[in-house]
Amino acid sequence: xxxxxxxxxxxxxxxxxxxxxxxxxxxxxxxxxxxxxxxxxxxxxxxxxxxxxxxxxxxxxxxxxxxxxxxxxxxxxxxxxxxxxxxxxxxxxxxxxxxxxxxxxxxxxxxxxxxxxxxxxxxxxxxxxxxxxxxxxxxxxxxxxxxxxxxxxxxxxxxxxxxxxxxxxxxxxxxxxxxxxxxxxxxxxxxxxxxxxxxxxxxxxxxxxxxxxxxxxxxxxxxxxxxxxxxxxxxxxxxxxxxxxxxxxxxxxxxxxxxxxxxxxxxxxxxxxxxxxxxxxxxxxxxxxxxxxxxxxxxxxxxxxxxxxxxxxxxxxxxxxxxxxxxxxxxxxxxxxxxxxxxx
Amino acid sequence: xxxxxxxxxxxxxxxxxxxxxxxxxxxxxxxxxxxxxxxxxxxxxxxxxxxxxxxxxxxxxxxxxxxxxxxxxxxxxxxxxxxxxxxxxxxxxxxxxxxxxxxxxxxxxxxxxxxxxxxxxxxxxxxxxxxxxxxxxxxxxxxxxxxxxxxxxxxxxxxxxxxxxxxxxxxxxxxxxxxxxxxxxxxxxxxxxxxxxxxxxxxxxxxxxxxxxxxxxxxxxxxxxxxxxxxxxxxxxxxxxxxxxxxxxxxxxxxxxxxxxxxxxxxxxxxxxxxxxxxxxxxxxxxxxxxxxxxxxxxxxxxxxxxxxxxxxxxxxxxxxxxxxxxxxxxxxxxxxxxxxxxxx
Numbered sequence: 271x272x273x274x275x276x277x278x279x280x281x282x283x284x285x286x287x288x289x290x291x292x293x294x295x296x297x298x299x300x301x302x303x304x305x306x307x308x309x310x311x312x313x314x315x316x317x318x319x320x321x322x323x324x325x326x327x328x329x330x331x332x333x334x335x336x337x338x339x340x341x342x343x344x345x346x347x348x349x350x351x352x353x354x355x356x357x358x359x360x361x362x363x364x365x366x367x368x369x370x371x372x373x374x375x376x377x378x379x380x381x382x383x384x385x386x387x388x389x390x391x392x393x394x395x396x397x398x399x400x401x402x403x404x405x406x407x408x409x410x411x412x413x414x415x416x417x418x419x420x421x422x423x424x425x426x427x428x429x430x431x432x433x434x435x436x437x438x439x440x441x442x443x444x445x446x447x448x449x450x451x452x453x454x455x456x457x458x459x460x461x462x463x464x465x466x467x468x469x470x471x472x473x474x475x476x477x478x479x480x481x482x483x484x485x486x487x488x489x490x491x492x493x494x495x496x497x498x499x500x501x502x503x504x505x506x507x508x509x510x511x512x513x514x515x516x517x518x519x520x521x522x523x524x525x526x527x528x529x530x531x532x533x534x535x536x537x538x539x540x541x542x543x544x545x546x547x548x549x550x551x552x553x554x555x556x557x558x559x560x561x562x563x564x565x566x567x568x569x570x571x572x573x574x575x576x577x578x579x580x581x582x583x584x585x586x587x588x589x590x591x592x593x594x595x596x597x598x599x600x601x602x603x604x605x606x607x608x609x610x611x612x613x614x
Numbered sequence: 615x616x617x618x619x620x621x622x623x624x625x626x627x628x629x630x631x632x633x634x635x636x637x638x639x640x641x642x643x644x645x646x647x648x649x650x651x652x653x654x655x656x657x658x659x660x661x662x663x664x665x666x667x668x669x670x671x672x673x674x675x676x677x678x679x680x681x682x683x684x685x686x687x688x689x690x691x692x693x694x695x696x697x698x699x700x701x702x703x704x705x706x707x708x709x710x711x712x713x714x715x716x717x718x719x720x721x722x723x724x725x726x727x728x729x730x731x732x733x734x735x736x737x738x739x740x741x742x743x744x745x746x747x748x749x750x751x752x753x754x755x756x757x758x759x760x761x762x763x764x765x766x767x768x769x770x771x772x773x774x775x776x777x778x779x780x781x782x783x784x785x786x787x788x789x790x791x792x793x794x795x796x797x798x799x800x801x802x803x804x805x806x807x808x809x810x811x812x813x814x815x816x817x818x819x820x821x822x823x824x825x826x827x828x829x830x831x832x833x834x835x836x837x838x839x840x841x842x843x844x845x846x847x848x849x850x851x852x853x854x855x856x857x858x859x860x861x862x863x864x865x866x867x868x869x870x871x872x873x874x875x876x877x878x879x880x881x882x883x884x885x886x887x888x889x890x891x892x893x894x895x896x897x898x899x900x901x902x903x904x905x906x907x908x909x910x911x912x913x914x915x916x917x918x919x920x921x922x923x924x925x926x927x928x929x930x931x932x933x934x935x936x937x938x939x940x941x942x943x944x945x946x947x948x949x950x951x952x953x954x955x956x957x958x959x
Contacts, residue, residue, distance in 0.1 A: 311902070311926045332764030333901050336928025340916065 288338055288356040289323040295345045296321075310340055317341070323359065331360075536575050536592055536613060541568035544586025551578040575613025584608035627707065627747075628723045628941030630758070631738065633688045634780025634803055634908065636668075636702070637935055638710050639942035645935050646710045651780075653702045654684045667705040676823045690800045691727035691755075691782040692734040696741060703745035722747035723945045725937050727782050728754040729798030753944050755779070755937055756786030756796060759906040762940025763930035767791055772894030773901070776883060776919070777937065778909025780804050783879055785886045787894055794894060797886050801878045803908050806831050813871030818861050820850035831912070834865040837876050838914035838921065841865065865913075876915070880922045887923060902926030906936040 286294075296306060303321070307314040319327040320337060328334045338356055342349035540548065542563045550559040552573030559571035565586070581587050584602035588595065591612055601608035628639040631651070638647040649668030652675060656665040665682055666674060674684040687698040711718040722742050726735050735752055742750045756775050757767065765773040767788050777784040780803045786796040807827040814822050814830075822830075826848055834844040844865045852859040883903070887895060902925050905916055910933040920927040930936050 311920050311924055313900075328901075330764075330766050330901070332766075332904070332930070333928065335931065336902075336904065337926070339931075340926070340928055 286355060287323045287359060288352045289321040291347065291352055291355060292338070292341055292345065293321040295347050299345060301345075306341065306344065309344055310337070312337065536572065536577075538571045538573075538577065538579075538612070539568070539590040539593075540570070540581075541588045542566065542586065543588065544583050546584075546587050547582040548587070549580045553577075577612045579608065579610055579612060581608045582606070625711070626721045626723075626945050627710065628725075628758075628938055628945050629703070629706075629742070630725050630755075630935075630938040630941060631688065631699075631703070632779050632937075633686070633691055633782070635934070636706060637938035638706055639935075639938040640710055641942060641945060644942075645938055647706055648935070649706070651688050651702065652684055652686050653698050654678065654682055655698065657681050657683070664701050664705070667702050672825075675825060689781060691779065691798070691802075692730050693737045693741060696737055699738075700741045700744040703742055707745055707747070719746050719748040721749045721751070721945070721948075723751040723753055723941045723948070725755045725758045725941055726752050727798050728756055728784055728786060728793060728796040729782075751945070751948065753941055754784075754786070754793060754796070756784040757788060757791075757793060758937045758940035758944060759784070759930075760786070760788050760904070760940065761943050762936035762938070763904050763906055763933075765904060771901075772890065772897035774886070774890075774898045774903035776879075776903055776905050776910075777907040778802055778879065778905065778912075778915075779907045779937075783882065783907075783909065785882055787886065787890050787898065789894060789897075794891065795886055795889050797882050797889075799878060799882045801875055801882075803828075803831070805875045806835065806872055806909070806912070809875045810835075810868065810871045813867065814848075814850060814863070815853070817867070818850070818859075819853050820859055820861065821853060822848060822850035826850065830863060830868060831872075834863060835868045835872060836865050836913035837869070837872065837918040839866070839869060841914055872912075876918060879909075880919060883919060883923060887925075899925060902928055904928055904930050906930045906933045908934050 296303075303314050303317050306312075307317045310317070313327070316327045316337065319325060320334075320341060325334050328337060335353060335356065338352050339349045342352040538550065538559075540559075540563070542565055544565050545563065547562045548559065548569075549557065550571050550573070552558050553576055554574060556573065558573040558577075559569065563569060579589075581589070581598060584598040584606050587598060589598055590596065596612065598608045601610040603609070625643070626641045628641075630637040630639075634651060636647070636649055636651045637645055640646050650672035652671040653667050654665040654671040654674045656663050658681065665671070671684050674682065675686075676684070678684050685695060685698055687693065687695040687702060693699045707718055707720065707722075711720075724738055724742050726738055730738075739750045739752060756777050759777040760767050760773055760775040763775065765775065765788070767773060768791050770790055772794070773788050775784075775786055775788065777786075782798050782800055782802050784796065784798050787794045807824055810827040810830050811822055811824075814820055814827075830846055830848060834846050836844075842865075846863050847860060848863060849858055849860045851857070887898070890898065903919070903923075905919070905927060909915065910929045916927040916929050919925075932939075
């Protein structure tokens with residue numbers, strides 16, 4: 271029997287259909303289809319179907335293969351051979367995902383993993399830091415500079431808004447300082463620059479406006495000497511106004527600071543008798559003026575005091591600050607370069 | 615959110631967290647891990663560290679010195695030791711992800727016995743989450759087994775599957791992606807081993823270990839008389855003399871030893887058939903039932919059940935991996951929103 275079986279498989283294994291293999295073997299063993307059906311608990315029609323490779327009776331592939339294997343096992347032939355033959359015929363239709371063999375992954379090295387994690391963390395932190403630094407530098411340069419020539423709107427206490435234009439051209443910035451003594455109800459208005467017509471200055475809750483001419487000379491000179499208007503220093507304004515000592519406490523600070531703000535940026539005028547290299551920074555650290563100036567030229571710079579100035583060849587330069595000449599010689603060092611601050 | 619990021623570097627896994635073996639199926643790669651569910655714990659003072667997991671730990675079973683204990687954290691298909699299970703899962707999940715760049719955080723589908731309680735399911739779910747899973751789905755074992763065996767579970771036809779695992783045997787009748795009837799008995803491969811150990815002690819007066827009993831079952835165990843006679847030489851400690859002795863067992867004795875346990879399985883199958891609705895019973899009578907799980911590898915078990923029930927019985931191809939493969943297919947269906955396959959926790 272086994273001889274026959276061997277010959278059969280050798281001869282027909284490749285070309286035989288699974289049904290042929292099973293039928294040949296069954297006939298060799300002298301079994302009937304009914305006997306096989308009984309032992310497998312299948313209907314004879316199913317067994318006939320298996321032998322004829324007609325699987326109409328068994329629509330589900332999983333059961334088909336199961337029956338073929340059970341049948342092969344019953345006959346004692348190689349079930350894998352039968353299944354292979356079946357697969358050769360039908361395999362492509364119902365290919366299932368083949369199970370890949372077990373492949374044990376290699377144990378991850380703990381040290382390596384930690385190192386990788388650490389390096390990754392450091393890189394990420396570094397990148398985040400760089401981004402932060404870049405962002406901040408961008409923010410600081412991107413700040414809109416205080417433009418010096420914009421009109422400044424002032425709301426006065428009597429309700430009429432007044433717009434002050436910063437002075438243009440040769441005229442230096444003006445400064446109107448009003449201080450009001452609540453007790454005396456007097457308004458003092460000082461014009462610093464004699465060449466300038468006095469700008470209207472509004473103050474006092476009473477809406478009174480007095481001309482500069484109403485102030486006496488002493489007041490005027492006092493204001494000229496001590497006033498730093500954009501500093502918004504109301505104490506100095508009070509002094510300039512020369513009001514009574516006790517009244518200084520009652521000074522309307524709001525009005526005074528409004529006036530001080532309205533004064534706008536200060537102006538530096540430079541005239542070069544000789545060639546000079548000059549650089550000026552204002553309080554915001556903005557470089558408001560820089561360059562090599564040729565002899566005979568003049569220049570003008572505006573900004574927010576205090577200014578830091580560096581003036582080369584200082585003896586050949588004349589500087590006017592708020593219309594007043596500044597003596598550069600006292601700042602100039604041995605190399606004739608003046609480095610100093612103004613307007614502090 | 616970080617879990618989601620890590621999820622990009624992880625593949626979806628289907629885990630058959632069995633009492634005896636844990637299998638992991640990875641989408642697109644097939645079964646990548648098949649290791650015993652054994653963890654060896656080393657005790658150093660108050661510190662408990664994992665000494666080995668899987669095959670290495672199984673080799674230690676019954677051979678450990680005082681400071682190492684080899685534990686099987688699953689018992690009867692459910693978690694017996696929560697923390698150890700979590701560590702074992704963590705180890706396995708790491709092992710199937712070759713990349714060590716990020717700790718993997720995959721979506722995981724875990725198979726649970728169909729008769730397990732809410733508490734047991736929650737324990738498995740939390741254990742998988744603790745092991746780093748991003749999302750955990752549960753599926754009932756017989757459903758996964760049926761899908762893995764290639765049964766037409768989505769059709770309006772009854773399919774019966776008997777999944778004999780290490781700790782439990784699951785019997786279910788499935789139709790239209792749902793379990794119509796299910797039964798879970800706490801009889802499985804482990805009980806076979808115990809039966810063999812008890813038989814050897816009774817008849818040879820010798821003690822054998824778990825591993826030896828398992829070897830006897832695999833080599834000469836059979837479920838139906840009439841097959842060829844096989845023999846095996848085993849060594850065990852003789853209880854009377856106290857010294858190791860060698861003796862020979864044959865397959866008839868093994869059959870004798872397993873008789874009672876096999877009877878329990880057959881009874882459960884018959885009871886399932888009794889309980890099934892008549893239409894489904896007729897489908898099953900026509901097509902038969904399918905055996906999966908490691909127990910299906912027991913020689914002539916299909917013949918025994920076929921003889922006892924009068925139904926055609928087929929053994930699924932590659933029965934050990936059926937559940938994991940079926941889980942993998944179910945995982946693919948999750949993306950197609952076929953959620954009815956999944957069990958609620």
